[in-house]
Amino acid sequence: MSGSAALAVAGAAAANAAFALTLAPLLDGVERKVRARVQRRVGPPVLQTWYDLIKLYRRGFFGLRGCGPFHRAAPALAMGAAVTASAILPTVTGFGAGFAGDLIVLIYLMASVSTITALGAASSGSPYGVVGGWREASLSMASELALAAALAAIACGRGSLLLSSLFPAVRLGAGFRPSSVVAVAAVALVAYADGLRLPFEIPEAEEELAEGVAVEYGGAALALLKHATLVRRLLLTSLLLNLAFPWGWASPVVRAAAFTASLTLESVLCSLTESVCGRGRPAYVMRLLKRVTLASGVALIAACFGF
Amino acid sequence: MQRASASDVVEGVVREALPGGRGGVVGRPHEGAVLVRVSRRFLKEFVKRLIKGFGRRGATVRYSTGVATDYRPVDGSFRMAHVLAVDKLKTYLIVEADAPPPHPRIPSITPELPAAGWAEREAADMVGVEFPGHPSPGRLVLPEGWPEGVHPLRKDFPYDRKLGVAEALEGGTYVRGFSSPSPHSPGVEGRPTALIPLGPYHPALHEPEYFEIFVDGERIVGARYRGFFVHRGMEKLAESRMTIDQVPFLAERICGICGYTHACAYCQAVEAAARIEVPERALYIRSILLEIERLHSHLLWFGVAFHLLGFETGFMAMWRVREAVMRVAEALTGNRKTYGMNLVGGVRRDIDVRRAAAVVRMLDEVERGFKEFCGHALKLGEVVERVRGVGVLSREDAVKLGAVGPHARASGLAIDVRVDHPYAAYGFVDVEVPVRDEGDVLARILVRYEEVLESVRLVREFLRGMPAGGLRAEVRDLPPLRVGVGATEAPRGEDVHYVVTGRGNTLYRWRPRAPSYMNIPTVPVMLEGERLANAPIIIASIDPCFSCTDHAVVIDVRFGVRRPLKALVGGGGPLG
Numbered sequence: 001m002s003g004s005a006a007l008a009v010a011g012a013a014a015a016n017a018a019f020a021l022t023l024a025p026l027l028d029g030v031e032r033k034v035r036a037r038v039q040r041r042v043g044p045p046v047l048q049t050w051y052d053l054i055k056l057y058r059r060g061f062f063g064l065r066g067c068g069p070f071h072r073a074a075p076a077l078a079m080g081a082a083v084t085a086s087a088i089l090p091t092v093t094g095f096g097a098g099f100a101g102d103l104i105v106l107i108y109l110m111a112s113v114s115t116i117t118a119l120g121a122a123s124s125g126s127p128y129g130v131v132g133g134w135r136e137a138s139l140s141m142a143s144e145l146a147l148a149a150a151l152a153a154i155a156c157g158r159g160s161l162l163l164s165s166l167f168p169a170v171r172l173g174a175g176f177r178p179s180s181v182v183a184v185a186a187v188a189l190v191a192y193a194d195g196l197r198l199p200f201e202i203p204e205a206e207e208e209l210a211e212g213v214a215v216e217y218g219g220a221a222l223a224l225l226k227h228a229t230l231v232r233r234l235l236l237t238s239l240l241l242n243l244a245f246p247w248g249w250a251s252p253v254v255r256a257a258a259f260t261a262s263l264t265l266e267s268v269l270c271s272l273t274e275s276v277c278g279r280g281r282p283a284y285v286m287r288l289l290k291r292v293t294l295a296s297g298v299a300l301i302a303a304c305f306g307f
Numbered sequence: 308m309q310r311a312s313a314s315d316v317v318e319g320v321v322r323e324a325l326p327g328g329r330g331g332v333v334g335r336p337h338e339g340a341v342l343v344r345v346s347r348r349f350l351k352e353f354v355k356r357l358i359k360g361f362g363r364r365g366a367t368v369r370y371s372t373g374v375a376t377d378y379r380p381v382d383g384s385f386r387m388a389h390v391l392a393v394d395k396l397k398t399y400l401i402v403e404a405d406a407p408p409p410h411p412r413i414p415s416i417t418p419e420l421p422a423a424g425w426a427e428r429e430a431a432d433m434v435g436v437e438f439p440g441h442p443s444p445g446r447l448v449l450p451e452g453w454p455e456g457v458h459p460l461r462k463d464f465p466y467d468r469k470l471g472v473a474e475a476l477e478g479g480t481y482v483r484g485f486s487s488p489s490p491h492s493p494g495v496e497g498r499p500t501a502l503i504p505l506g507p508y509h510p511a512l513h514e515p516e517y518f519e520i521f522v523d524g525e526r527i528v529g530a531r532y533r534g535f536f537v538h539r540g541m542e543k544l545a546e547s548r549m550t551i552d553q554v555p556f557l558a559e560r561i562c563g564i565c566g567y568t569h570a571c572a573y574c575q576a577v578e579a580a581a582r583i584e585v586p587e588r589a590l591y592i593r594s595i596l597l598e599i600e601r602l603h604s605h606l607l608w609f610g611v612a613f614h615l616l617g618f619e620t621g622f623m624a625m626w627r628v629r630e631a632v633m634r635v636a637e638a639l640t641g642n643r644k645t646y647g648m649n650l651v652g653g654v655r656r657d658i659d660v661r662r663a664a665a666v667v668r669m670l671d672e673v674e675r676g677f678k679e680f681c682g683h684a685l686k687l688g689e690v691v692e693r694v695r696g697v698g699v700l701s702r703e704d705a706v707k708l709g710a711v712g713p714h715a716r717a718s719g720l721a722i723d724v725r726v727d728h729p730y731a732a733y734g735f736v737d738v739e740v741p742v743r744d745e746g747d748v749l750a751r752i753l754v755r756y757e758e759v760l761e762s763v764r765l766v767r768e769f770l771r772g773m774p775a776g777g778l779r780a781e782v783r784d785l786p787p788l789r790v791g792v793g794a795t796e797a798p799r800g801e802d803v804h805y806v807v808t809g810r811g812n813t814l815y816r817w818r819p820r821a822p823s824y825m826n827i828p829t830v831p832v833m834l835e836g837e838r839l840a841n842a843p844i845i846i847a848s849i850d851p852c853f854s855c856t857d858h859a860v861v862i863d864v865r866f867g868v869r870r871p872l873k874a875l876v877g878g879g880g881p882l883g
Contacts, residue, residue, distance in 0.1 A: 039623035279617025
């Protein structure tokens with residue numbers, strides 16, 4: 001790889017990361033507005049999530065004495081994983097960091113965000129945190145498995161572990177494989193569930209666990225944790241958009257605009273769905289996710305046999 | 308009259324149960340009540356025979372409230388009055404027993420009637436009567452740092468007495484009788500369990516309470532409750548420095564949601580004790596306001612329940628419907644809450660034709676909005692599945708623990724004060740009482756759903772049938788030392804007020820007993836074996852009112868379970 005090409009890739013990765021970090025809280029603001037409209041409220045300004053994060057970031061790190069070192073490091077680690085993942089996955093620019101095996105690294109990083117959050121909460125010693133961490137861990141194990149199986153099914157059809165070779169997942173004509181349709185559907189469900197949307201929003205569960213995984217955090221640490229979770233949600237949706245639709249036709253500017261619009265639309269749809277949902281029982285949520293995992297497992301086997 | 312004959316039957320059973328005709332005086336303090344005074348030595352045996360005697364006639368004895376009174380200035384003794392409800396015979400049976408100072412001891416009847424457990428412990432705290440034979444004695448209401456032998460509701464305890472600063476308790480952090488500070492206690496069956504504290508401030512109901520929940524993973528293996536953290540000293544205040552016409556305004560401040568029902572029950576108790584005939588129009592107005600209060604309370608509860616299930620859209624929709632009810636309350640009373648309407652002998656404001664018409668219009672809006680939204684919400688599989696089969700309270704446990712209100716009716720007990728002990732204008736109409744047998748949270752939701760629609764119907768019927776007439780009976784000097792029991796069906800269940808009149812239109816004794824007082828002890832039973840995720844909705848499903856339950860103590864003491872206990876602030880400290 002020549003120097004200028006490497007620079008372009010680094011630039012694209014940086015742009016992707018900056019895009020994810022900036023847009024994720026904005027999308028959350030849009031969702032809050034949509035939910036408020038459904039409930040016939042005016043709702044907070046679209047920038048509210050950003051205002052909240054800025055307020056928390058300004059407060060700095062404090063009050064984590066007496067907790068284990070991992071508890072203290074977890075928010076920063078989670079954010080690190082989320083930012084790295086956003087550099088790998090093409091979002092606004094259409095290029096990721098692109099290297100052999102980046103698919104595996106992406107899955108690994110996405111899983112890390114929730115694993116780190118869960119471990120950080122569990123090591124806080126707070127009973128609410130422990131239960132929240134336990135829920136986060138089971139939820140992410142169930143959904144990451146489904147995600148990995150679905151991506152593997154698509155990768156199997158392409159015969160490559162290069163992320164960019166997977167997009168778009170469904171190709172018409174000679175390259176059409178029914179298994180990849182199932183896989184994309186599974187990714188869509190995982191993106192919803194693992195994005196911690198109702199009824200899957202069980203690790204924080206304000207009314208049950210008083211914020212669960214986040215209960216012992218405050219200030220910048222809480223902001224990092226929340227921000228990382230939002231970035232991860234955006235990445236899950238971006239992955240789905242990359243898999244579901246072809247983006248190669250568009251010029252960079254059109255792509256950036258269309259991609260942002262699609263993310264926003266997806267956010268609106270998700271928050272509309274959330275408006276008619278309550279929080280699920282953990283057992284019920286797991287049962288749903290098991291079915292998704294089963295479907296993507298079947299897709300993987302089918303893909304191995306060339307379907 | 309059927310009612311008189313029912314009380315005759317009660318009196319007959321009481322006479323049969325009196326041991327050998329000894330040690331018992333039977334009387335009728337007022338309509339719908341029978342009073343019997345027995346020697347404390349026979350009390351336990353008497354209660355046992357009562358239960359059997361009523362059982363033979365197919366009636367159940369339900370423990371309603373227990374009141375200890377310091378009668379030393381009158382006749383030199385302490386007296387415990389157990390108020391038993393014989394719902395089938397439409398009668399409250401007051402069983403009294405005396406105990407001489409200085410160490411009053413009355414055998415506990417909790418082994419016979421488990422629902423008496425809290426009332427006896429409270430009497431021990433507040434008046435200092437001991438109850439030998441109580442299965443789980445110990446402080447209930449007074450804080451752990453309160454000095455031994457000081458009983459605030461004794462007549463020689465001045466209401467403004469200040470106690471010195473109490474010593475912090477050993478270890479300083481945990482409520483006595485509760486677990487060690489370690490989050491991992493040995494737990495049940497020798498398996499280690501984690502302790503999840505829910506409180507001292509409820510995360511969603513925003514009231515002080517403390518549930519200790521022992522979990523194994525997400526499964527609850529045990530739960531304990533400690534309440535009475537907010538001490539307002541209302542009884543002492545009313546008995547020490549208020550007149551009978553001031554107390555309705557204090558009584559309605561027991562609760563921010565069902566305040567009117569407390570004012571009503573209080574007025575009914577005084578009216579019964581002094582045999583005051585309330586004008587019929589006033590009775591109708593009271594009934595209308597009581598039903599409006601039920602609508603307000605139930606809609607608020609539906610909102611909170613949806614909120615706890617994470618279903619925010621439902622929460623907002625229910626509170627929007629509730630807003631219309633508050634406008635109705637404002638049109639009728641001048642307050643968005645049904646406050647400031649009651650006096651002993653009647654009500655303070657009339658409902659004119661124009662207002663009545665406005666209320667009917669607003670009620671249509673309420674009914675439409677409620678049916679439309681709640682009807683749909685209860686068809687959402689997700690919401691229904693979340694509550695079906697959760698937090699089951701069996702009929703047997705409901706009877707044993709004395710559950711009341713919609714909570715009892717969801718466990719198959721057809722009890723409702725409006726029907727069993729008709730008061731206000733409920734004797735003039737037919738009240739539909741929804742009952743379900745499942746005993747789970749869903750049943751409680753569905754019972755309340757039916758009750759909302761029934762309340763709307765009742766308000767319409769009362770407005771149509773309201774006769775012309777005066778608003779208030781003339782109240783002259785009340786005869787002293789008369790006993791009265793007033794009961795209403797509050798939104799959460801039976802609300803009982805017990806009064807003894809004093810000289811110069813004051814109160815010698817007043818004890819309100821809110822419905823949550825009976826329903827909270829059922830919660831630990833329902834929690835056992837459940838998933839932790841279900842705990843908040845199970846606790847909320849009884850529509851608990853911790854402030855109603857906690858109205859009773861003298862000094863405002865704030866202590867958390869994790870902070871060292873600074874029980875009593877001396878000198879210029881805050882007094883309730």
